[in-house]
Amino acid sequence: MNTPLYITEMQILFEDIQKAQIFSDQKTMTDAEPLFSISEINQKYEKAKNQPYFNLKNFVLNNFHFPQHSSPSIEKQRLPIKTHIEKLWDVLTLSAPENKGTLLQLPKSYIVPGGRFNEFFYWDSYFIMLGLQTAKKHDMMKNIVENCSYLIQHFGFVPNASRTHFLSRSQPPYFSLMLDLLAESTNNQKVYSLYFNTLEKEYHFWMDGETALTNSTAIKRVIKTSQGDILNRYYDSENTPRPESYLVDLIDSKSTKNPNFYRNIRSACESGWDFSSRWFGKGNTIQSIEILNLAEIDLNCLIWHMENTLSKAAALQNIPDKEEYYKRKAEYRKKLINLYFWDEEAKIYKDYHFLQQKLTSSEHIATLYPLFLGLASPEQAKAIAETITKKFLYPGGLVTTTKQTGQQWDFPNAWAPYQWLGYIGFKKYGFTHLAEEIKNNWCKNVERVYNNTGKLMEKYNALDIKTVAGGGEYPNQDGFGWTNGVYIQLKLN
Known part of the structure; x- marks a missing residue:
C-alpha cells in the first residue's frame, strides 16, 4: 500500500509553517492536500522564501488545498435532540477511496467525530457504533469493522486516526468489543470467525517484544515486572514533536530534561487521554509526563477482552489449541489485573508504576473497566460504587479524575x-x-x-452545569460522534 508521508518529505517547509503559526490550529496544516508534487513545492519554496515580500501564508494557500470540516449545523430551526442526532449520522459520514495528502485510503465510508476531527478515529468509532445500533444502521457498523480490519491487515494495527502521521501509534484497542456489538446487532456469531485472523494480528501488535523482555524492562507496549509478570502499556514508536501540535510540543519540551518527552506525549495520545494529571509525575505538569513508566488498568482490561474473544472465536472454529492458549492468557491476565491494579486502601483500580513497583496516586475513572468487563469481584464493585458516588459523580455526570489542572481529561x-x-x-x-x-x-x-447552543459537544462540565466544558490544547468541539452514540443508547436503555 502506497502511503504518502508528505509531512516528512517537506519537513523544512512544514516546520516553518507550524513555527510561523499562520493557522490558529496546527492540525490545519496536517490535513492539507498538496496541489502539486512535494518535490515541486519544495523547489518553489527554496527559490521563493528568501525573496523580498515573500508571504508564507500566501505560498501555502497557493500550493495546498484545505478540506472543509463537516459542519454539524443541519437546520436553522432547532430540532428535537433525537432527530438532530439521526440527521447527524449522514452529515458526519465521509469516505476516503484513495490516499490524499495525509488522509489514508479506506475501503468503506465511515463516521467522523466532528469539528476539527474529519478522519476515522479508532476508539471513538466503538461509541459511535452504539448509536448506529439503536438506529439499526448495521451496514455502517459493518463498515467501521471492515475499515478497522483493513487497517490491521495493512499496518498490523488500527492507527490513532486514519492519517499517515498517526502510523506510529494506535488507540485503546476496541476491535474485539466492536465484534461483540456487531454480532449482537446482526445476531450473527460468524463475525468472530470472519475476523479471527485480524484480531489475532492486532493482538500480536500489542504483545510485540514479549519474548525479549527481562525482569523490570519494557519493550514497545509490553513490560515485565520485577516479579516476572507481563503487563501492557501505551507507547508510540516516534520521539519527535507531534505534527498536529508541533509548536505546542516544542514549547513544552523546553522546560523538561526528559529525553523521551515527545514519546511520552505521543504515548498519552495513544491512550486517548491527551492530556491528564493521570500521566504526570512529580511536579504535576505536562513536563513531568511519565506514561512510559506505567502499565494502565484500562489497556490491560481491553487486552484481556481481546484474549477472551480470541479464545471464544477459536472455539467457534473448532481450533482447540488456540482456544486453550488464549483462555490461559485471559485467566492469567485477570489475576494480574487484580494483583497489580487494585488499591485496597483507595477502593479503586489505579495504574501501576513498574519502575517504582507501586500504584500511582492518580484517582481516575478508568477504574470502571473491570466492572464494565465483569472482572471485579462483588466486593470490589461495591467499594468502587461508594468511591464513585463520593468522588466522581456530579450533577453533570462522571468526572475523569479528582484533580483540576486545566487539562481536558481532568476534573x-x-x-x-x-x-x-x-x-x-x-x-x-x-x-x-x-x-x-x-x-x-x-x-x-x-x-x-x-x-442552549444547538450543539452536541465532545465533552461536558460535570460540576458547573451552567457552562460548557473546556481545557486542553483546542476548543471544545461539536458534532460529536461518541456523544451522539452514547446519549441515544442511554436514552433507550
Whole structure:
C-alpha cells in the first residue's frame, strides 16, 4: 500500500509553517492536500522564501488545498435532540477511496467525530457504533469493522486516526468489543470467525517484544515486572514533536530534561487521554509526563477482552489449541489485573508504576473497566460504587479524575465513553440506582447544552452545569460522534 508521508518529505517547509503559526490550529496544516508534487513545492519554496515580500501564508494557500470540516449545523430551526442526532449520522459520514495528502485510503465510508476531527478515529468509532445500533444502521457498523480490519491487515494495527502521521501509534484497542456489538446487532456469531485472523494480528501488535523482555524492562507496549509478570502499556514508536501540535510540543519540551518527552506525549495520545494529571509525575505538569513508566488498568482490561474473544472465536472454529492458549492468557491476565491494579486502601483500580513497583496516586475513572468487563469481584464493585458516588459523580455526570489542572481529561470534565462504562458496569453488578443516576445526570447535561447552543459537544462540565466544558490544547468541539452514540443508547436503555 502506497502511503504518502508528505509531512516528512517537506519537513523544512512544514516546520516553518507550524513555527510561523499562520493557522490558529496546527492540525490545519496536517490535513492539507498538496496541489502539486512535494518535490515541486519544495523547489518553489527554496527559490521563493528568501525573496523580498515573500508571504508564507500566501505560498501555502497557493500550493495546498484545505478540506472543509463537516459542519454539524443541519437546520436553522432547532430540532428535537433525537432527530438532530439521526440527521447527524449522514452529515458526519465521509469516505476516503484513495490516499490524499495525509488522509489514508479506506475501503468503506465511515463516521467522523466532528469539528476539527474529519478522519476515522479508532476508539471513538466503538461509541459511535452504539448509536448506529439503536438506529439499526448495521451496514455502517459493518463498515467501521471492515475499515478497522483493513487497517490491521495493512499496518498490523488500527492507527490513532486514519492519517499517515498517526502510523506510529494506535488507540485503546476496541476491535474485539466492536465484534461483540456487531454480532449482537446482526445476531450473527460468524463475525468472530470472519475476523479471527485480524484480531489475532492486532493482538500480536500489542504483545510485540514479549519474548525479549527481562525482569523490570519494557519493550514497545509490553513490560515485565520485577516479579516476572507481563503487563501492557501505551507507547508510540516516534520521539519527535507531534505534527498536529508541533509548536505546542516544542514549547513544552523546553522546560523538561526528559529525553523521551515527545514519546511520552505521543504515548498519552495513544491512550486517548491527551492530556491528564493521570500521566504526570512529580511536579504535576505536562513536563513531568511519565506514561512510559506505567502499565494502565484500562489497556490491560481491553487486552484481556481481546484474549477472551480470541479464545471464544477459536472455539467457534473448532481450533482447540488456540482456544486453550488464549483462555490461559485471559485467566492469567485477570489475576494480574487484580494483583497489580487494585488499591485496597483507595477502593479503586489505579495504574501501576513498574519502575517504582507501586500504584500511582492518580484517582481516575478508568477504574470502571473491570466492572464494565465483569472482572471485579462483588466486593470490589461495591467499594468502587461508594468511591464513585463520593468522588466522581456530579450533577453533570462522571468526572475523569479528582484533580483540576486545566487539562481536558481532568476534573471537572465528563466524557461520553465513561458514562457508558459506568452505566453498564454498575448495572452488571446490581447497582441499578447508581447506574440510573449516572445516566440521568449526564443526559440532562447534554440536553441542557443542546437546548442552549444547538450543539452536541465532545465533552461536558460535570460540576458547573451552567457552562460548557473546556481545557486542553483546542476548543471544545461539536458534532460529536461518541456523544451522539452514547446519549441515544442511554436514552433507550
